[in-house]
Structure formats: structure tokens, C-alpha cells
Amino acid sequence: MEMQSQQKSTNYWSLLLIGVFKENAIFRLAISLCPAIAVTTGLKTGTLMGIAVVFVTVMVNITVSAIRAFIHPKIRIPVFMLIISGWVTVADLSMAAFARDAYKQMGLYIQLIVAFASILTRAEVFASKRSVVPSFFDGIGSGIGFMFALICISFFRELLGKGALWGVDIIHAKPLLIMLLPTGGFIATGILMGFFNWIDIRFYGGKGAGGAGGH
Amino acid sequence: MLRHRLNLKDGKIIRKIMEAGKENKLIVSVSPHIKSSESVDKIMWTVTATLLPTFVMGVYYFGPKAVIVTLLCIIGSLLSEYFVQKLAGKDISLKDGSAVLTGLLLGMNMPSTLPFYIPLLSSFVAVAITKQLFGGLGYNIFNPALMGRAFALITWPRAMTTWAEPIANFTGMDAKTTATPLGILKEQGLDKLLEVFGSKMHLYSELLLGHRAGSLGETSVIAILIGAAFLLLRGYITLRIPAAFLAAVAAGAWVFGGKQGIFTGDPLVHVLSGGLMLGAFYMATDYVTCPTTKKGQMLFGAGCGLLTILIRLKAGYPEGVMFSILIMNCFTPLIDRGFRTEVFGAKKKA
Structure with a gap:
């Protein structure tokens, strides 16, 4: 009995790790690149966006998994979208209530979480087929993976573009203005993606993210 | 049009094939069969050479700083080409002149009053990102030199639009800036x-x-x-x-x-x-x-x-x-x- 629970917990742990590294939405699957570029001009906005995404992913995964028996396969995507928009509204309104300044900066992008491919992917691929507890861990894994990617990208973009971190001026200069523009977002994302691919190939014998691309 | 062109040359080709056939050296290969003496190396170096008058005029008007900026661009291009090809495990192709040409063109596109890191970083963007990351010579979507300049113009807008007044002498190192x-x-x-x-x-x-x-x-x-x-x-x-x-x-x-x-x-x-x-x-x-x-x-x-x-x-x-x-x-x-x-x-x- 104890053995079994141990085995289960390692399973959950690996579910979580898969979401963060092996199936990282941005660096490995190359989906949801729009927010990865739009909100990552500062470490602060990037992190807050990541937190919001973790929340929405987990809640959507739990909800979808809980009611999966009642969703007719033919209308599952609209139902998923309704669930996602419901939870995004929750995140949007709570952020507006409790983190007013950050909310003003993020503006539209919190509401745009509705359209993130990574969340719909998890609902369709995982939560609609598995029970609540694994779905919860899968949601946490993929959400944290997303947040991790946003933090990595926004770290370099803010440091190189503004010479600052978390809004605090560090190098007293603006070395590479281009990093603040969307172009810089693409360059930073591409270089980091290459770096994580290299780690995967070099240390884990993977094949890189080349074949796994989505939209 | 095409048929006409073939008619002019196929007499020669047929004679060649017959000669090769006599010596049992008939080579069967896919087209194109007509080879010219031109090569990538030759064209690249020739284009580089034709830029010399322009370069000389640039040095004449903008002084020694023009030489420095151009040299930095060329050095940056060569280094980027070398490092990317080394990292990617490809053959090092510095000799084909394309990196030199890209560097020279990039230098031609820059004002003479730049700090040293701008030519170096721009030529890295030009050669490493715009050319090599897209697959190397022949595979790039954008003109590398122009991409390097676009990067520089967006990243350092003020430095890239500070133009020195042409002086046409070698005494004044710091010329006035003008529009x-x-x-x-x-x-x-x-x-x-x-x-x-x-x-x-x-x-x-x-x-x-x-x-x-x-x-x-x-x-x-x-x-x-x-x-x-x-x-x-x-x-x-x-x-x-x-x-x-x-x-x-x-x-x-x-x-x-x-x-x-x-x-x-x-x-x-x-x-x-x-x-x-x-x-x-x-x-x-x-x-x-x-x-x-x-x-x-x-x-x-x-x-x-x-x-x-x-x-x-x-x-x-x-x-x-x-x-x-x-x-x-x-x-x-x-x-x-x-x-x-x-x-x-x-x-x-x-």
C-alpha cells in the first residue's frame, strides 16, 4: 500500500517535470509565443503574467477533468473555451482588485490568456482524458513551465533593453534598445529556445524541439 | 528563347560527348551540363574589389575613422562567420569572400562617428543571425549587410544618425556633425x-x-x-x-x-x-x-x-x-x- 502511494507520487512529480522541461509550452512545443513576446519587456510583468497563467491552467485542468464525463465530444472545444474564459475572468477581476498598478500595465494581455494555445492544449490533450489529481499536477507543471519561460525571456529583455531588473536600474545605460521591441522578443526567445534544445540534445539525448512545433 | 540558346551550344556539347565517348569516359549526370568559369569566390571578390573606389572616396571625405569603422565591420563579419561555422561543425568558408563583402557593405552603410562596439555587434547580427542561422550563404532570406544596419539603426538610433561633415583632409580628427x-x-x-x-x-x-x-x-x-x-x-x-x-x-x-x-x-x-x-x-x-x-x-x-x-x-x-x-x-x-x-x-x- 505504501509502495503504491510512493509510486504514484513519483508519477505526479514526473508529470510536473514534463510540463516544465520536456514539454515546455514555449521552448519545446513553440506554442503561445504571442504572450511570450508581448508581455516580456519587464521581469515584473512577465512574472505576474506567469502567475496568472499558472492559476488559469490549473483551474481549467481541474474543471475540465471534473466534468469530462458530461462533455459531448463534438462540442468539447467550445466548452473548453467557455471554462477557460470563466477562469480568465476570475483572474482578470482579482488582479484588477488586488494588484491595481500591475493590472494597468498588463492591460489587455490578462484577458488575452483566453486565447493561449498552451491552456487549450492541456485541456484537450490531458485533462479531458485523466482524473482530477493528475490533471492538477499537469496544470501546475505546464503553468510553471510557461512562467519559467516568461521569466527567462523577460530577464534578458529587461536587462539588455532597459538596463534594469524588476524596475530597478542596474547598469545605468540602455545597451540594446532593440530588445524592448517585438524583434528583440523574437531574438531572445529564439536564442533561449536554441539553448534549451542544446541542453536537451547534449545532456538528455533528445532530438530537439524541431519536429514538435505547433502554433 | 531557351531552344534557341540550346541550338547555339549543343553542337559543341555533342562534340564533347562524342569525344568523351571515344575515350570511354561518358559521364552521366543531372543538369546543368554547361559549366562556366565563374565561381562564388570569384564573384564575391570581384564585387568586393569594385567597392574600392567607393571606399577610397569615403576615406577621402571622412578620414581615418572611416577606415576603422569599415575594418571593424569586416573583422566582426569574419569572426562571426568563423565562430558560427565552427560551432555548427560546418566547413569554414572564410575564403569565399562573402563575409568580407558583407562586412565591407555594412561598413559602407555606417556613419564614420561610431563607437567600436556598434560595427562589431552589427556585423555579428548580419553574418551570424541573418546569414548563418538561416543556413549560410545562399539560404538567407534578407540581405545580411542591410539587416545588420537595420539592427544598428533601431538599437542605437542616435549614434547611427550622427553624421560627420565631410572634411576631405586628414588633420581634423573630430569633424563637426551635421544633417x-x-x-x-x-x-x-x-x-x-x-x-x-x-x-x-x-x-x-x-x-x-x-x-x-x-x-x-x-x-x-x-x-x-x-x-x-x-x-x-x-x-x-x-x-x-x-x-x-x-x-x-x-x-x-x-x-x-x-x-x-x-x-x-x-x-x-x-x-x-x-x-x-x-x-x-x-x-x-x-x-x-x-x-x-x-x-x-x-x-x-x-x-x-x-x-x-x-x-x-x-x-x-x-x-x-x-x-x-x-x-x-x-x-x-x-x-x-x-x-x-x-x-x-x-x-x-x-
Whole structure:
């Protein structure tokens, strides 16, 4: 009995790790690149966006998994979208209530979480087929993976573009203005993606993210 | 057309094949069978050599700093090419001259008053990111040198638009800074430009000779034309893209450039100033990033010209040659599809 629970917990742990590294939405699957570029001009906005995404992913995964028996396969995507928009509204309104300044900066992008491919992917691929507890861990894994990617990208973009971190001026200069523009977002994302691919190939014998691309 | 060309040469080819057949050396291979003595290396080094007059004029007007900026660009290009190819485990191809050419062109596109890191980083973007990451020579979508310059202009807007006044002597190391003719034209209009240069004829002659502020290699129209004439005579470039480019700019300037209404603009000022000559003859004609068909090339050139004049007259930048060529680079695959040539011997689709 104890053995079994141990085995289960390692399973959950690996579910979580898969979401963060092996199936990282941005660096490995190359989906949801729009927010990865739009909100990552500062470490602060990037992190807050990541937190919001973790929340929405987990809640959507739990909800979808809980009611999966009642969703007719033919209308599952609209139902998923309704669930996602419901939870995004929750995140949007709570952020507006409790983190007013950050909310003003993020503006539209919190509401745009509705359209993130990574969340719909998890609902369709995982939560609609598995029970609540694994779905919860899968949601946490993929959400944290997303947040991790946003933090990595926004770290370099803010440091190189503004010479600052978390809004605090560090190098007293603006070395590479281009990093603040969307172009810089693409360059930073591409270089980091290459770096994580290299780690995967070099240390884990993977094949890189080349074949796994989505939209 | 194609059949005619084959008829001229197949006598020779058949004789060759028969000779080879006699010696039991019949080689069976896929086309093309007609080889020329041209090679990538030869073309690249020749184009580099034809840029020498332009480079000399740049040094003449902007002093030793022009040499430093150009050398830094070339060194940066060579280092980036070497490191990326080394990392990727490819053959090192520094000898083919393409990195040197990219560096030289990038240097020609920069003002002389830059801190050392700007040429180095821009040439890294040009060669490592724009060329090598897309697969190396022949696979890049965008013109590497222009991409390097676009990166520099966006990243260091102030440094990249601080133009030194042409001095034509080697004593004054720190020349005064001034605006380019196009900058004056944009901010203060043609009248101010005439005031600065005196008469209209003087303006034209100064633009032709290159005694004006600007990037190192763009100012002297005559030097660029000498190099370009050599390339045209050797058949390395054709007139299609540059002619369409210049004609479109001239037409656009004539029709929309005037203040008194349409058809009152001054086409010559627009054609002679800015980086148009350098762009039209050396950048837009880059083999890799321009269309391959004749009609496609003309459309490409005209598109570059129209975008250039649109940016010059209406957009925020005084000069638009760089952006227009980069934008048209995006359309090259589309243009190639649109003007696909008929495959020899293939049946027409009903």
C-alpha cells in the first residue's frame, strides 16, 4: 500500500517535470509565443503574467477533468473555451482588485490568456482524458513551465533593453534598445529556445524541439 | 528563347560527348551540363574589389575613422562567420569572400562617428543571425549587410544618425556633425537645402561627387557608378533591378515630391541623395535575396523604389532604401512563384 502511494507520487512529480522541461509550452512545443513576446519587456510583468497563467491552467485542468464525463465530444472545444474564459475572468477581476498598478500595465494581455494555445492544449490533450489529481499536477507543471519561460525571456529583455531588473536600474545605460521591441522578443526567445534544445540534445539525448512545433 | 540558346551550344556539347565517348569516359549526370568559369569566390571578390573606389572616396571625405569603422565591420563579419561555422561543425568558408563583402557593405552603410562596439555587434547580427542561422550563404532570406544596419539603426538610433561633415583632409580628427541632405529635405524642405548648397547645379554636383554628410560609402555617386559599371560590363549584375529601382524613385519624387501639387517634384535630388545608388546597385542586386526571373526582378526593383519614396516622403525616417529593400526581400519567394518560367518541354496546364 505504501509502495503504491510512493509510486504514484513519483508519477505526479514526473508529470510536473514534463510540463516544465520536456514539454515546455514555449521552448519545446513553440506554442503561445504571442504572450511570450508581448508581455516580456519587464521581469515584473512577465512574472505576474506567469502567475496568472499558472492559476488559469490549473483551474481549467481541474474543471475540465471534473466534468469530462458530461462533455459531448463534438462540442468539447467550445466548452473548453467557455471554462477557460470563466477562469480568465476570475483572474482578470482579482488582479484588477488586488494588484491595481500591475493590472494597468498588463492591460489587455490578462484577458488575452483566453486565447493561449498552451491552456487549450492541456485541456484537450490531458485533462479531458485523466482524473482530477493528475490533471492538477499537469496544470501546475505546464503553468510553471510557461512562467519559467516568461521569466527567462523577460530577464534578458529587461536587462539588455532597459538596463534594469524588476524596475530597478542596474547598469545605468540602455545597451540594446532593440530588445524592448517585438524583434528583440523574437531574438531572445529564439536564442533561449536554441539553448534549451542544446541542453536537451547534449545532456538528455533528445532530438530537439524541431519536429514538435505547433502554433 | 531557351531552344534557341540550346541550338547555339549543343553542337559543341555533342562534340564533347562524342569525344568523351571515344575515350570511354561518358559521364552521366543531372543538369546543368554547361559549366562556366565563374565561381562564388570569384564573384564575391570581384564585387568586393569594385567597392574600392567607393571606399577610397569615403576615406577621402571622412578620414581615418572611416577606415576603422569599415575594418571593424569586416573583422566582426569574419569572426562571426568563423565562430558560427565552427560551432555548427560546418566547413569554414572564410575564403569565399562573402563575409568580407558583407562586412565591407555594412561598413559602407555606417556613419564614420561610431563607437567600436556598434560595427562589431552589427556585423555579428548580419553574418551570424541573418546569414548563418538561416543556413549560410545562399539560404538567407534578407540581405545580411542591410539587416545588420537595420539592427544598428533601431538599437542605437542616435549614434547611427550622427553624421560627420565631410572634411576631405586628414588633420581634423573630430569633424563637426551635421544633417544629411535628405535629413534637411525632410525637416526643412528643399529651399533650405538649396540655401545650404548654394545653387541647384552646385547641389547636384556635390551630390554626385559625394561632398555631403552621410554613410561612408553612400555619398559619392560617381565612385559607386564606376564600380557598378564594371559589374554590369562583366555581367555580374544586370540593369533590371537598379533601373527599375531608380526609375520608380524618380517617378515617385516627380509626381508626389513637390510642394506645389503633383508633378512638381525634383526627381534628381531624390535619385542622387541618400543610399539609393549603393542600395540599388549593390544591395538590391544581391543574388540570394532578389528574384530570379526577369519580370520578377523588374517588379522587385520597382517595389523597392516605390517603398523608398513612400518612406522618404511620408514616414518618420528621412531615408528608406534600407527598409524598402528588406521589405521587398520578404516578397522575393512570392514574386518568384508569380513569374515562374515555363519548364522546358512541359505541357501547359489546361
